Amino acid sequence: MxxxxxxxxxxxxxxxxxxxxxxxxxxxxxxxxxxxxxxxxxxxxxxxxxxxxxxxxxxxxxxxxxxxxxxxxxxxxxxxxxxxxxxxxxxxxxxxxxxxxxxxxxxxxxxxxxxxxxxxxxxxxxxxxxxxxxxxxxxxxxxxxxxxxxxxxxxxxxxxxxxxxxxxxCASPYYFSEEDTTRQLQWSEIDDESKVIVGEEELKNVPLNEYQRIFNLTQEHPVIGSFHLKKEQMDFFQTFLKHKMNFDKYEYSFWGGY
Incomplete structure (x- = not known):
């Protein structure tokens, strides 16, 4: 956007x-x-x-x-x-x-x-x-x-x-620009059925086209919303995180929005 x-x-x-x-x-x-x-x-x-x-x-x-x-x-x-x-x-x-x-x-x-x-x-x-x-x-x-x-x-x-x-x-309250977009990784414990988020970390300096590539999205998609992360995507995201990802302990999701 x-x-x-x-x-x-x-x-x-x-x-x-x-x-x-x-x-x-x-x-x-x-x-x-x-x-x-x-x-x-x-x-x-x-x-x-x-x-x-x-x-x-x-x-x-x-x-x-x-x-x-x-x-x-x-x-x-x-x-x-x-x-x-x-x-x-x-x-x-x-x-x-x-x-x-x-x-x-x-x-x-x-x-x-x-x-x-x-x-x-x-x-x-x-x-x-x-x-x-x-x-x-x-x-x-x-x-x-x-x-x-x-x-x-x-x-x-x-x-x-x-x-x-x-x-x-009237400007839509759901409309925001790429410059306004925040993207982060969130995680919850695998054994927790309530899926309470126990940690999150903002992702910075990741080109939009890289997000589009990793989630198999078109160049039209602004990469907002929520996406479930797969283990095979770990290496890509780990490059941009301080948190040490552990798919044996946590479930991970990506969120982008305002």
Whole structure:
């Protein structure tokens, strides 16, 4: 994420008229998660149809921003995918989700992006979508979405607004530059089922392309997020560490972020 993406927006269902001077949303009742379906909110039952209408507005708006930026695909970043058997009993779970082959750094087209956005918004997976120096989609808590583009997407903004969403100029709290990125190694004891981190050490002066090589990532990937370390990667990382690595005693992971 080396070059700053100039145009960034917060795209949500939350009317900014109800934000206080610090930007906090103050309306008394508002659903923030699809799991609240069936609850009474503002005197009305939050229904599946209401949810699906809002979800469609989010996803269709993402596609409009992508199209106006003149890109055809995005990469998956920081993928977290732990769909449980209980998740599969949800009315929001679709068999089509099982056709998606989700992988960190995978390049996905607009049809796949639609499905991925749906899975994220329904809390079945989490990830970011990214095109280096061109575009991003970040999903936050409470049904917040942030979009960034190299283009001032006026038509997409109009589309989102016409479909009941509110688009505000706002830097994404999940966006940071390569210069702001911290990377470190963390370790926990093998026999500890809770995986409590017992040590960590910051990695310094490691070229980005070396990280990309050791984790088998493309040059597009900014090497953020968490990666499990394998024993065969020990020699590479030991070069940059004071800690003496011991795979017989510890499990190691890499973390990069802000």
């Amino acid at each position: 080396s070059n700053y993406i100039d145009f960034q927006w917060r795209v949500t269902k939350y009317n900014p008229e109800f934000r206080d001077e610090n930007g906090y949303y103050t309306l008394r009742e508002e659903w923030t998660c699809p799991s609240e379906m069936g609850k009474t909110i503002n005197g009305n039952e939050f229904t599946l149809n209401e949810y699906l209408q809002v979800e469609a507005a989010y996803i269709d708006s993402v596609i409009k921003f992508i199209e106006e930026t003149s890109i055809d695909s995005l990469r998956i970043l920081q993928l977290e995918c732990t769909i449980s058997e209980e998740d599969k009993t949800s009315p929001l779970y679709e068999k089509e989700f099982e056709t998606m082959v989700l992988k960190e750094d995978a390049l996905v087209n607009k049809n796949d992006i639609r499905l991925i956005c749906k899975m994220v918004l329904r809390n079945f997976i989490w990830c970011q979508l990214y095109s280096k120096n061109n575009f991003f989609v970040h999903f936050g808590w409470d049904y917040y979405m942030y979009i960034g583009s190299k283009v001032n997407c006026l038509s997409a903004i109009e589309f989102a607004s016409n479909n009941g969403l509110f688009v505000e100029q």
